[in-house]
Amino acid sequence: TQLLEQSPQFLSIQEGENLTVYCNSSSVFSSLQWYRQEPGEGPVLLVTVVTGGEVKKLKRLTFQFGDARKDSSLHITAAQPGDTGLYLCAGGTGSARQLTFGSGTQLTVLP
């Protein structure tokens, strides 16, 4: 069974601070996706990374896929209250279409 562990589980910070969320596994994934989920809604895809060492930026969010494709990180610069939500990483393997979701990081950005 492939597992994705996310840390921290909970994170509460002040507006303007920087933060990093981690997603780790002992398994290799062919792709890694990051989703954000807001209360009362389903997860929404933020980014997909597929190459070891790949870095993608989405405004103030920076995503990195580990060289060995077993881990990933999400860095947010100058967090804003609108960044509040549950961040989920999800790993994909080969031709299998189902994703393995991480345990999630609940981020709260206080004004």
Add this chain to the structure above:
Amino acid sequence: DAGVIQSPRHEVTEMGQEVTLRCKPISGHDYLFWYRQTMMRGLELLIYFNNNVPIDDSGMPEDRFSAKMPNASFSTLKIQPSEPRDSAVYFCASSLGPREYFGPGTRLTVT
């Protein structure tokens, strides 16, 4: 497109009753997934379909759970009989490529 549609959004039922959750995937998508989300266990994949055919139901907790997809535009997840431990948010998602599009979820409470 309206996105993935789920109904009802909220369901409160008594233990022992039958519960049916409904999902309309995005038109043209060939994969449909049912997930369950709880605080304790996070987002769990229950079952997924490809072109209306169930591919993997290993995540279905027990025989009380069943899912059908009679056509490309409709799927149901049924729990009979329901138990308090089934209380959770149930998500339906559909995809055409590696990205999954989630519905808003059905919050089920079994008393």
